Amino acid sequence: MQTRLIYLYSEEWTGRRAREVHTLSTCVALAQAGVDVTLVTAGGQDELHEQLADIAGTEEVPGLNLVVLSRALGPIRSTAIFSRNFNYWVQTVPSFQMAYTIHLKAGPILRQAGIPYTYEAHEIFAQTAQNPVRQRKLHLLESQVLQQAAKLIATSAPLAMGLGTWFSIGKDFTIVPNAGLPPLAHSVSDPEGPFVYCGGIADWKGLDAAITAASEVKAPLRVIGGTVEEWRALAEKVDCSAVEWRPRVSLREVPEALLGARAGLVPTNLDVPAGEYSCPMKLFDYARCGLPVLTTALPALQSLHIGTWCLEVPSPSTGSWIDALRQFEYDPAHAEAALKWAEEHTWEIRAAQIMRALDAA
DSSP: OOOEEEEEEOSOOOSOOHHHHHHHHHHHHHHHTTOEEEEEESSOHHHHHHHHHHHHSSSOOTTEEEEEOOOEETTEEOHHHHHHHHHHHHTTSOOOSEEEESOTTHHHHHHHHTOOEEEEESSOGGGGOSSHHHHHHHHHHHHHHHHHOSEEEESSHHHHHHHHHHHTOOSOEEEOOOOBOOOOSSOOOOTTSOEEEESOOOGGGOHHHHHHHHHHHTOOEEEEOSOHHHHHHHHTTSOOTTEEEEOOOOGGGHHHHHTTOSEEEEOOOTTSHHHHTOOOHHHHHHHHTTOOEEEEOOGGGGGTTOOTTEEEESSSSHHHHHHHHHHOOOOHHHHHHHHHHHHTSBHHHHHHHHHHHHHOO
């Protein structure tokens, strides 16, 4: 009997977030592996279908159903409205054996609907709160979601340990790192090209340190990501005059955007809660394109078994990045090693890992 799984993404779909690429890529891979997957979101139907075409190369994937339920009632938008609409809808369709989510707010919705769920953790949300009141609320919700989940998945072993300690979780986590598309046939790297950063440009991404370091050592730098407004805001904080900037591109356009780069940068600031347990998807994008990588020494890398093609920068400080860029030497063997590593870290392989976790007693 085919497994029926509901993936609940309790946010509006924007087509711009890394977690949306992660969610949709996971759903596509599970469907292609034979799972009957229904992805339910809280809005953004057009954006969802456009991104499916970008990720899968088609607007229809056998075994994958897309359902968009509103979280709005006139000018009011809330999780309570979405939860009510979800409960009405789920009673009209055949039952699901399991649910899957990466959202804390989805946990109570699924529990109310009586559907056992797997929760996949990407960070410790309670650590990201800006004030004590919100931290207490998040801590309570996160603890409940973790304790009530039928199964737990984490994107790295350090994250699983952190969650277990923070919330006194007695259950085991299955470690399933992020993934990427299959590797290209040949590397797009060039030893004479610029360093490249491709991804979001929020503060915790650490991009300011990389830009300052590149300027200091007079290394060419290309940045791909964000909007004009976001780039202008960043340029007010750090001198970006020598940086080649391009706005964010679709997933299918990433190889062309990375063409001719000497190495990809992952300057994540692990000193902030959102960065500490990051398992950056840009690492997988660089690897599948055959780029050597320089990355902050993130705890999540322990679960990824990276090789010498991926140079770990000991701290997210500007000084460490200056040293790393100054000492970097391009090696074509590293480009080939990145492609080989990417073969073992695809969404297809990730889906198989998730299926084993779901099937485990």
